[in-house]
Amino acid sequence: MYHKPTERVLNILTYLANQIGGASLSSLSSNLGIPKSTIFPILQEMTYQNYLYFDIENNKYHIGITMQAIAATYDPISEIFPLIQQEMKEITRKANEICQLGILEGPNVLYISKEEPQKPLDIQIISYVGKRIPAYCTALGKALLEDYSISQIEQLYPEGLAPLTENTLTDVHKLKEQLDLFHKEGIFYEEEEVTPHLCCYATPINLVNNQKIAVSVSLPNFRADQKKRKLIRELLLNLKKKFNSKDCR
Numbered sequence: 052m053y054h055k056p057t058e059r060v061l062n063i064l065t066y067l068a069n070q071i072g073g074a075s076l077s078s079l080s081s082n083l084g085i086p087k088s089t090i091f092p093i094l095q096e097m098t099y100q101n102y103l104y105f106d107i108e109n110n111k112y113h114i115g116i117t118m119q120a121i122a123a124t125y126d127p128i129s130e131i132f133p134l135i136q137q138e139m140k141e142i143t144r145k146a147n148e149i150c151q152l153g154i155l156e157g158p159n160v161l162y163i164s165k166e167e168p169q170k171p172l173d174i175q176i177i178s179y180v181g182k183r184i185p186a187y188c189t190a191l192g193k194a195l196l197e198d199y200s201i202s203q204i205e206q207l208y209p210e211g212l213a214p215l216t217e218n219t220l221t222d223v224h225k226l227k228e229q230l231d232l233f234h235k236e237g238i239f240y241e242e243e244e245v246t247p248h249l250c251c252y253a254t255p256i257n258l259v260n261n262q263k264i265a266v267s268v269s270l271p272n273f274r275a276d277q278k279k280r281k282l283i284r285e286l287l288l289n290l291k292k293k294f295n296s297k298d299c300r
Contacts, residue, residue, distance in 0.1 A: 059085055059093060064118065067103065071157035073111030104181050116181040119163060131258065132164075135294060139166045139266060142286045146279070148270040151178060153191040155263070158207040159183040160192040174271045176246055184245065187212050187226055188219045190253035194239040194265035197255055201227050218243040237291055238284050239265075242272070250275050254287040256294050266290055 062083050067074060076094065080087045094112060097103040101117040139150045143166040152164040162182045178184060186192025187208065196204065204223050212221040220226050233239040242250040253267035268283045 056093075059083070059090070060097070063090070063093065063097065064102070064114070067112060067114050070113075071159070073106060073109070073113040075111050079112065101181075106183075113181075113183065116163075119161070119181070131294065135256075135264070135266070135290075136164055136166070138290050138293065139164065142166070142266075142268060142290065143168050146268055146270075146283055146286060148268050148274075148283070149174075149176065151191065151267050151269065153189075153195070153265055153267070155186060155192070155195040156183065158185060158187075160186045160189050160195065160265075162191075174249060174269070176249060176269055178245075185213070185215070188215050188241060188244040189267075190239050190241045190251035190269075191265045191267045193226075193230060193233065193241065194253040194255040194267075195263055197230050197234045197239070199227075199230070215245050216243055216247055218247075220244060236284075237288055248272050252280070252283050252287060254291045256291055258294075 062085075063079065066079065066083060074082075076087060076091060079085070079094070080090050083090070085093075094103060094105075098105050098112070098115070101115045103112050103118075104115040105112055135152065139152060143150045147168045147170060149168070149172075150166045151162055153160040153162045155161075160183065162178050162180055162184075165178070165180050178189075184192070185208075186196055187204070199207070201223055204226065208223075212219070212223065212226065214221050220229065230239075237254055239253045239255070240250070245251075248271055249269060250272055251267050251269040253265050255263055255265045257263050266287060268287065270279065270283075
């Protein structure tokens with residue numbers, strides 16, 4: 052039985068699932084053939100229910116965390132996800148810093164989990180669950196790009212590596228050199244490439260079926276002394292050893 056309102060919702064989800072950079076109200080309206088006055092309240096409700104999220108920085112709609120959660124029930128990552136989240140809580144407790152988990156979605160890191168310490172937060176980071184940030188400038192993203200060749204990176208970013216801050220690495224060849232260096236230790240790092248005065252450490256975890264996730268710890272530079280850096284590296288490498296597919300089958 053044909054139902055026009057349901058068709059519109061499904062068409063919106065299908066369209067956005069294929070738009071890596073999201074889509075504006077005008078783009079959705081024109082490409083789906085739905086008047087703005089009709090599609091706008093649908094988008095509003097879907098956003099309210101977290102089936103979509105609206106990025107106020109570029110005025111574009113994206114697939115939201117509710118849809119990500121639904122999709123995860125059909126994904127092998129869903130089986131190990133609660134275990135990793137528990138380990139993230141432990142990392143947060145021991146390091147007393149923010150711990151996040153992300154996956155690669157096209158050219159971006161999609162943040163799918165975040166743990167915060169019990170203490171009052173004295174730093175502000177731009178990432179949150181459901182947020183997408185270009186992978187090349189985040190520690191999570193660098194961890195997820197570890198096996199990419201220069202040509203593959205260039206295909207992901209045909210317009211180049213746009214800087215988010217004055218410290219963002221914008222040379223593809225230098226990025227590749229950095230990835231190769233970090234790969235040897237298993238820890239990936241960025242300092243003030245996304246947010247001034249903040250640094251971040253991350254490690255990639257290879258799951259079954261060639262799936263990859265990454266877990267990171269973010270902290271302000273003034274707390275990133277040698278002792279704290281050593282602790283974070285140890286916590287992340289222990290996590291990697293525990294969940295990497297070759298070690299946990």
